[in-house]
Amino acid sequence: MFESLHRRIRKKGLPPGTVTYVGRHQTAEVALDVIHVDEGGVRQSFPASADDCAVYVDAPGLTWINLDGLHDPACVTRLGELFQLHPLVLEDIVHTGQRPKLDELDDALFVVLKMLRYDEKERTIEDEQVSFVLRGNLLLTFQEKGGGDVFGEVRKRLLSGTGKLAKSGPDYLMYGLIDALVDNYFVVLERMGDDIEEVEEALLDAPTPGELETIHGLRREALFLRRFVWPLREVLARLEKGGSPFIQDATIPYLRDLYDHTIQVMDTVETFRDMLSGMLDLYLSNVSLKLNETMKVLTMISTIFIPLSFLASLYGMNFRYMPELETRYGYFVVLGVMACTVAGMVLFFRRKGWLSAQQDNAADTRPEAKG
Numbered sequence: 001m002f003e004s005l006h007r008r009i010r011k012k013g014l015p016p017g018t019v020t021y022v023g024r025h026q027t028a029e030v031a032l033d034v035i036h037v038d039e040g041g042v043r044q045s046f047p048a049s050a051d052d053c054a055v056y057v058d059a060p061g062l063t064w065i066n067l068d069g070l071h072d073p074a075c076v077t078r079l080g081e082l083f084q085l086h087p088l089v090l091e092d093i094v095h096t097g098q099r100p101k102l103d104e105l106d107d108a109l110f111v112v113l114k115m116l117r118y119d120e121k122e123r124t125i126e127d128e129q130v131s132f133v134l135r136g137n138l139l140l141t142f143q144e145k146g147g148g149d150v151f152g153e154v155r156k157r158l159l160s161g162t163g164k165l166a167k168s169g170p171d172y173l174m175y176g177l178i179d180a181l182v183d184n185y186f187v188v189l190e191r192m193g194d195d196i197e198e199v200e201e202a203l204l205d206a207p208t209p210g211e212l213e214t215i216h217g218l219r220r221e222a223l224f225l226r227r228f229v230w231p232l233r234e235v236l237a238r239l240e241k242g243g244s245p246f247i248q249d250a251t252i253p254y255l256r257d258l259y260d261h262t263i264q265v266m267d268t269v270e271t272f273r274d275m276l277s278g279m280l281d282l283y284l285s286n287v288s289l290k291l292n293e294t295m296k297v298l299t300m301i302s303t304i305f306i307p308l309s310f311l312a313s314l315y316g317m318n319f320r321y322m323p324e325l326e327t328r329y330g331y332f333v334v335l336g337v338m339a340c341t342v343a344g345m346v347l348f349f350r351r352k353g354w355l356s357a358q359q360d361n362a363a364d365t366r367p368e369a370k371g
Contacts, residue, residue: 017087019073019080023096023129028146030069035158037062042161050078056138057082062170064139064158068146070094070129076142083140085133093142096129100231102238109134109246111174111235114228115143115150115181118188123195123214125188125221127228130181132174134246139170141177150184151177171247175254178236182258185229185265189272192221196272200279207286215283219276226269233262300349307341 032047038061047053056063070076073094080090089110092098103110111132116125130149133140143149154176158165165176196218202211239247240255247255315322315334327333349355 017091019077019087019090019094021071021073021094023070023094023144026069026071026145028069030067030072030075031146032075033066033068035064035155037158037161037166042159042166044159050075050082053079054082058136060137062137062139062166062173064141064170064173066141066143066151068143068149070096070142070144079140083133083135083138085135085140089133093131096144098129100228100235102235104244104246107135109244111178113178113181113232113235116185116188116225116228118191120191120195123192123217123221125192125224127224132177134170134174137170139173150180154180168250169248171251172254175251175258179254179258179261182232182261182265185225186261186268188225189265189268192218192225192272193268196275196279200275203279203282203286207283212280212283215276215279219273219280222269222273222276226266226273229262229266229269233259233266236262296354300354304342304345307345308338311338311341 034045034047036043036056053065070093076090076094086105092112098112100113113130115128115130118125129144131142157163165173199211199214236255236259240252240259242252311334
């Protein structure tokens with residue numbers, strides 16, 4: 001979050017509509033991918049520059065132009081000039097710190113969402129901004145960086161030319177892409193849930209400070225995920241209500257179903273947050289319990305040795321006329337008295353239930369006690 005604020009400083013003092021890339025440093029070249037559907041069939045091409053996309057301006061049929069990489073503002077600006085995109089839209093596209101949102105302009109529909117990936121090794125969520133511009137028969141998508149996305153199945157279905165994607169308008173295509181993003185949220189949640197279960201089992205076995213650090217990290221990622229899911233719900237709620245000239249009535253039921261999926265994602269995120277908060281309390285309770293058990297053991301040991309120390313110190317005094325000093329078996333008598341004292345105290349502790357409670361607590365921490 002703080003990194004995003006530092007990157008935003010680059011725009012300080014610039015006029016509105018200035019296309020300045022505000023995002024992570026990228027080294028890969030930007031890449032264009034075009035899929036065009038008309039009466040002649042489905043064709044895919046990979047233009048070398050934005051100028052090569054000029055042939056798709058007002059072209060009949062369905063056109064999907066995807067740009068991977070936003071660190072070349074000149075390319076984004078050129079696409080905006082070709083397809084007459086508003087300067088503020090272009091500014092938001094290259095500013096990758098946007099929250100998910102929907103803007104309905106006079107001639108276009110602009111949507112910003114987040115594509116997520118889960119790093120199982122680091123247990124962190126990586127986000128990438130994806131922008132959608134729906135205008136006429138054209139759908140423009142801008143991805144923050146290259147290296148793969150979650151739209152592979154959508155491309156296959158579109159390139160087959162036989163499914164609903166190829167026969168519907170760009171609004172249904174945008175729905176298919178957003179649906180792929182939301183489906184990937186479930187993948188992220190599933191992997192995150194596996195890590196949460198693993199940490200929970202470790203807490204029940206033998207909690208360590210490493211688990212505490214992991215819990216804090218997972219809580220941070222859950223908050224990070226929630227920050228993107230809440231606005232996504234608002235975006236889909238506006239789309240599924242209908243009334244937009246850019247969304248056909250036939251697409252509304254699909255968007256309504258997608259809205260339900262988003263609610264499921266939100267519920268799962270909230271469940272994870274509650275689980276992680278409970279796991280933090282469980283960790284602190286286990287640490288407190290172990291500390292209490294340790295103090296209990298030390299207290300009983302100290303209590304047992306107090307009378308023994310008294311007897312040893314009593315007969316260690318250097319007085320000449322103390323009783324039993326000249327007794328032949330006095331040493332063994334004192335040891336016997338000490339042994340009887342220990343046995344009596346242990347019996348007293350057992351009758352009070354202190355020793356049995358100690359054993360029960362130790363048994364509860366064993367893996368068999370989890371069932």
